[in-house]
Amino acid sequence: MEERIQKIISSLGITSRRKAEEMIEEGRVTLNGKVVKLGDKADLSRDHIKLDGKLLHAANAAEKVYAKFYKPRQVMTTLEDPEGRRTILKFIEGIGARVYPVGRLDYDSEGLLLLTNDGELTHRVLHPSKKIPKRYHVKVKGEFSDAVMEKLRKGVMLEDGMTAPSEVRRLKDTDTESNTWIEITLFEGRKRQIRRMLQQLRHPVAKLKRVAINGIKLGSLKPGSWALLTPKELKSLFDETGNTDTLAQKPASVERTDKPPEKKASFFEKARRPIDRKTYFSEKAEKPAEKKSYSYEKTSKSKERPFSKERPFSFDKTSSAKPSETKHRTEAREKPKKTFVKLDAIDTAKRRVRRRDV
Structure with missing residues (x-):
């Protein structure tokens, strides 16, 4: 596509269009070996445009700033x-x-x-x-x-x-x-x-x-x-x-450092938010608590075992005792002997007795 030569020079980022016109008037620009004049047109893809003897082409275009x-x-x-x-x-x-x-x-x-x-x-x-x-x-x-x-x-x-x-x-x-x-x-x-x-x-x-x-x-x-x-x-x-080529000329965005830091909400402010509470209870309802198997073992090293009626009941806290040797605490303890004695006159009038262990 043919364009005015001063516009081609300015589009390459070499100088402004007004300065390019001054260069053309000074005779510093040539087109296919001939000195150009203001108003001459050319196509950069097929014509040879030189500025001060240097060939111009699309590679000369610098990144837009x-x-x-x-x-x-x-x-x-x-x-x-x-x-x-x-x-x-x-x-x-x-x-x-x-x-x-x-x-x-x-x-x-x-x-x-x-x-x-x-x-x-x-x-x-x-x-x-x-x-x-x-x-x-x-x-x-x-x-x-x-x-x-x-x-x-x-x-x-x-x-x-x-x-x-x-x-x-x-x-x-x-x-x-x-x-x-x-x-x-x-x-x-x-x-x-x-x-x-x-x-x-x-x-x-x-x-x-x-x-x-x-x-x-x-x-x-x-x-x-x-x-x-x-x-x-x-x-x-x-x-x-009215420039239509905005995307190609858009510079990279620079992160701004003058923005104020975002204020974090405190724990109590978060608790008052209805949306947070709804989310909390909905997640809690979707994930029911896991049930753990019941065990009578008190030691941390013992494995959890389900309760069984066949195994004799025991309060033994040690894991070394066997189920057959365990006994109920009431059966293992001997009953103390009891004797009855009379009390003094004050207590006998009320017909009271007390138990004394021998």
Whole structure:
């Protein structure tokens, strides 16, 4: 299937589509030995596409990586800077793949930045037709009136045209009356758009922080840290951009460590649960108690023997005695001799006698 060459390069994860277009304009890409131009199409399965003399094929496609990054202030949203300023490359070296930023943040701005080597997704997120919402927290100078907020909701005229309507709400007032925190949600991505709009309305920006892109939030990330997107975050992004190949680009889920430990129920709480009691009594009814054979043997070493009328009854506790030698205790004991004597006068009057053993 033929596709535009810049789209093929970006789909391989080499660079973004915009950067691929710059490479084509610089004459670094050839198709079957000829330098290509913007708009040329090719089929990677049958055509020979070379970038800087290196042949591109399906094996060049790297594993798709999707991450979010907290860009600190005074850091360039690029991998290289000719002026020697700090770039995001210093913070994302351990990500395991060569990724590129989706969009940009100003040098003096901070907040959420998406990173990926999926050039097609980058193009979809940045395309104006998608209108991906991006939310910012902005500290502006001066008291921010409702009239100024209404102008932002309708759009502001800039040198490059009228801006799209924005969502605005007041967050809080600072300690001084000269500053105000507001929240702005944009649905387009112009260069330094928020700073230019507020400057036009005579409310310069003191601080600017991006906190969310569509359903992906900055969360608990610290400045300079990154994390892979969860399947839920990635699905929300794919649903918004209309990407149908979600399963192939879904990263492996990472076990979260910030979940609170599950509270175990105590013994008494378990006993009060009706379902546990029903289960206990049903299992008890299904498994009747096993009956053990009755035995008169008292020693632990003797084997259990059922009672038999033929065997003479005995209270002997030893296992060495034979059944024929055992005797009843009343027969083996001799009866004591008894004599009768008269008692004294007090007792004889009552005609009482007592027994004395001799």
